[in-house]
Structures are given as C-alpha cells and as structure tokens.
Amino acid sequence: MITIFTCTTCKRRKAVFFRRASGEKLCPNCFIKGFLRSIQKTISKYEMLTPWDNIVVFFDPYIPYLSIGLMLALGIIESKFNTKMYALVPSTFNKGNLKVLDEIKSLSKYKEVNILTPNVEFKCLNDNFIKIFQEILKYISSSLKVYNLKNLKVALPYTIELLTYAHLSLWLNNMYKLLKFILPKFNTDDGTEYIYPFYGTFSNEILYFNYLNKVYRIHLSPCGRLINVQGDAIYQMVNDVALHNIELLYANLIAAKELLESNSHTISS
Numbered sequence: 001m002i003t004i005f006t007c008t009t010c011k012r013r014k015a016v017f018f019r020r021a022s023g024e025k026l027c028p029n030c031f032i033k034g035f036l037r038s039i040q041k042t043i044s045k046y047e048m049l050t051p052w053d054n055i056v057v058f059f060d061p062y063i064p065y066l067s068i069g070l071m072l073a074l075g076i077i078e079s080k081f082n083t084k085m086y087a088l089v090p091s092t093f094n095k096g097n098l099k100v101l102d103e104i105k106s107l108s109k110y111k112e113v114n115i116l117t118p119n120v121e122f123k124c125l126n127d128n129f130i131k132i133f134q135e136i137l138k139y140i141s142s143s144l145k146v147y148n149l150k151n152l153k154v155a156l157p158y159t160i161e162l163l164t165y166a167h168l169s170l171w172l173n174n175m176y177k178l179l180k181f182i183l184p185k186f187n188t189d190d191g192t193e194y195i196y197p198f199y200g201t202f203s204n205e206i207l208y209f210n211y212l213n214k215v216y217r218i219h220l221s222p223c224g225r226l227i228n229v230q231g232d233a234i235y236q237m238v239n240d241v242a243l244h245n246i247e248l249l250y251a252n253l254i255a256a257k258e259l260l261e262s263n264s265h266t267i268s269s
Contacts, residue, residue, distance in 0.1 A: 009034070017208055028212050035209050039073055039197050046184035048195040051081045054149045058140055058156055059089045059100065061122060061223040062132070066157040068103060068215055069206035070197060074155060075110040086114045088143060088154075090122035092222045103215065118143035124223035129162075129232075130169055133181065141190050152192065159198045159206065164252050165235045182253065199253070 005015040005025045013027035019034075026034060043049050055074060059067045071087060078085060093100040104113055120143045125132050140154060158166075163182045170178050180186050185195045198206065238249070 019205070021202070032209065032212060035201075035205055036073060036077060038200060040077055042184070042199050042201075043077070043195075043197055046195075046199070048185050048197065049078075049083065049153060050151070051083060053083045053151045053153045054086065055083050056086045056088050056116070056144070056149070056152060056154045058136070058154060059087055059093070059104070060136070060157055061090055061092050061124060062221055063157060064093075064100060064221055065210060066159065066198070066203065066206055068100075068107075069210050070155060070157040071104060071113065072107050072110070072213055072215060073209065074197060075107050075113065079111045084114065085111055086116050086149070088116045088118070088140065090139070091117060091119070092122045092124065107215075116143070116147060118146060126224075128169070129166060130173075130175065130178065133166065134178075137181075137188060137194075141188065141192060144192065154192060154194045155197055156194055157198060158196055159201050159203045160249055160253065161203055161235075161238050163196065163199065164249050165232070165238045167252060168238070 007013045007015045007027035007030050008024050009026060009030040013029065015025035015027055017026045017028075017031045018024070019026060019031075024034070049055065055078065057067065057071045057074060059071075071085075075085060087104050089100060089104070101115060101117075104115060107113055120139060122139055123135070125135060144152070144154075167179070167182050170176070170182070184199045185193060187193050
C-alpha cells in the first residue's frame with residue numbers, strides 16, 4: 001500500500017519531494033519557493049551579489065544540467081534587480097545535437113540572458129577534478145578578456161556534494177593553497193570574483209527544479225558525466241554521507257571555510 005504524504009509547508013497539496021536536509025515533504029509549489037529562497041539566503045549570507053553586478057554564469061560542459069538550473073534560478077531571483085546576466089558557453093557545445101543555446105534563450109522570459117560564445121578552445125580532459133577545475137578557471141579568465149564587463153561576478157554551478165568532494169580531495173593530497181577555491185566566493189590572481197550560489201544546494205534538488213520548469217532536455221554532456229568523479233571512492237563516500245548524515249556534509253564545508261579564514265597566513269606560507 002502506497003502512503004501519500006501531505007506537504008508539510010502548505011498542509012494542503014500532495015507532497016512529491018522529500019528534502020533530506022530538513023525532513024520536509026514538499027509539493028511542487030512549496031518546493032520551488034523553498035528552493036529559490038534557499039539560494040537567496042546563500043547569496044545574502046555570503047554577500048555574493050549587488051544590484052548592479054554583471055553576472056556571468058559559466059555553462060560547464062561537464063555538468064550542463066546543473067548549469068542551466070543555476071541560470072534559471074538566478075534569472076528568477078535577479079528579475080527584480082538591475083543586474084545583467086550573461087551565459088558563458090564554450091564552443092564545445094556546438095558539437096552534437098544538444099541545442100544548448102536554444103535552451104538558454106528560452107529562459108529569458110524571466111530575465112534577459114546575453115550569450116557569450118568566445119573564440120577560445122575548451123578542451124575536455126580525462127583527468128582528476130582538481131586539474132579540470134583549474135583548467136576551467138584558466139578558460140574563463142581567457143574568455144572574459146575579450147569582453148569589457150565591469151562589476152563582474154562569475155557564478156559556478158557546483159553543489160554541496162562537488163564542493164565537499166573537492167575539499168576532501170585537496171586536503172588528502174596536501175594541496176592546502178587551493179582550499180580557497182571552495183569558499184562561497186573567492187578571487188583569482190587576475191582579480192576575477194567567483195561565487196557559488198549552490199553552496200548549500202544538492203544536485204537532486206536542482207534536477208527536480210529543472211524538471212518542474214520543463215527544463216530536462218539537456219541530459220548529455222560533451223565532456224562526460226559529472227566531471228569524471230562518479231567512480232571515485234571519495235565521491236562515493238560523499239554521496240553516502242549526503243544520504244545518511246547531511247549535517248556532516250554541511251559541517252565539512254563550514255569547517256573548511258573557518259579554517260581558511262582563521263589560518264590563512266599558515267596555509268599560504
């Protein structure tokens with residue numbers, strides 16, 4: 001016998017999504033409202049954006065479904081502000097029949113999205129996440145040089161699972177100087193500021209958010225699936241923790257942030 005749960009927020013509609021972090025059972029309407037509110041809180045808590053920023057969402061060829069979720073969510077959240085939104089789309093999306101540009105253009109019903117397609121080659125690497133991430137930062141830096149954008153913030157589509165995985169990988173490999181890259185926001189040597197609006201968000205929430213907004217056609221990635229980490233033992237451990245002890249996952253990122261803020265002089269020496 002199937003048990004039908006009522007939404008714990010509105011207490012009227014049928015629940016269709018279980019949020020492990022809070023134990024909430026949510027209907028589609030309450031899920032979307034809570035999803036967007038959570039991202040807004042993250043942006044506000046870490047002071048990621050101002051009303052006059054140029055927001056560049058990097059469309060990651062390894063995780064396009066998370067990238068388009070970020071574009072959609074920020075478009076809705078920023079629709080009330082004077083920010084301008086851009087999608088940085090590598091040319092590798094032109095290969096195959098992914099129709100990514102058409103999908104991004106369809107999101108402009110909330111906020112106009114300007115698509116940047118720089119003439120800079122993006123190479124898909126069969127390597128570990130850290131090296132891939134460093135190459136992505138180099139690619140973004142090279143691509144943005146040709147555009148005269150001020151008050152620039154680059155939004156990356158990485159979730160709590162990927163950031164926790166990156167933290168553990170860096171820690172276990174004694175790569176402490178790179179730990180700054182998992183902070184909610186950070187600057188690179190060229191002065192570019194990066195932000196993680198999904199800093200406290202899980203991948204399954206983004207996929208369901210996409211589905212409810214009828215954004216589910218982009219299911220293939222030109223650079224493989226989930227940045228080549230699905231078979232990694234550390235990533236599997238992170239996923240297991242996410243299933244059974246979400247608080248530990250949050251504590252991991254909070255501890256990393258506090259460590260860097262209190263001991264930055266030690267790490268950089």
